[in-house]
Amino acid sequence: MSATGRMIARARAIRAKAWVPYSGFKVGACLRTPEGALFAGCNVENAAYPQSSCAEASAISALIGAGKRRIAEVVVVGGGNGPCTPCGGCRQRLAEFARPDTPVHMADPKGRLLLSTTLGALLPHAFGPMNLEKK
Ligand code: THU
Numbered sequence: 001m002s003a004t005g006r007m008i009a010r011a012r013a014i015r016a017k018a019w020v021p022y023s024g025f026k027v028g029a030c031l032r033t034p035e036g037a038l039f040a041g042c043n044v045e046n047a048a049y050p051q052s053s054c055a056e057a058s059a060i061s062a063l064i065g066a067g068k069r070r071i072a073e074v075v076v077v078g079g080g081n082g083p084c085t086p087c088g089g090c091r092q093r094l095a096e097f098a099r100p101d102t103p104v105h106m107a108d109p110k111g112r113l114l115l116s117t118t119l120g121a122l123l124p125h126a127f128g129p130m131n132l133e134k135k
Contacts (some may be wrong), residue, residue, distance in 0.1 A: 007032055008111045009077040010040045013110070015055070015077050018042035022049065027084060029055035032065050032073040039063040056090040059098065069097040074119070075105045083115040091123040100126070
């Protein structure tokens with residue numbers, strides 16, 4: 001199985017565990033580091049709605065908690081009509097640890113690839129650490 005195939009499998013598996021009593025919309029995400037380590041996360045909702053976490057944010061927490069610092073590939077598995085693209089906030093979160101050419105794949109709950117693009121295409125002209133550098 002390809003690295004992307006394994007990532008889809010991990011995202012599907014963790015998606016099944018999502019806590020979504022409010023939206024009913026389960027999402028699983030899997031991140032690959034340049035060394036090939038995989039980190040997955042699901043969305044975790046909260047009765048105080050803004051305190052909910054997206055699947056991508058959960059996966060980033062796992063990656064950072066394991067001492068990793070770079071994201072080389074992203075997979076998101078969600079339901080609904082069409083690809084479950086990362087929300088705006090998660091595009092920014094991913095950009096902290098990925099590059100504009102980092103592949104981002106969206107698959108449906110059965111694991112079928114719906115869209116493959118890049119973080120740069122999802123978040124053009126991103127604000128990043130370079131913006132904070134002093135002149
Ligand atoms: N959600 C994610 O976890 N990731 C995405 O890429 C899109 C949306 C979650 C947030 C919320 O729990 C539910 O999906 C509906 O918006």
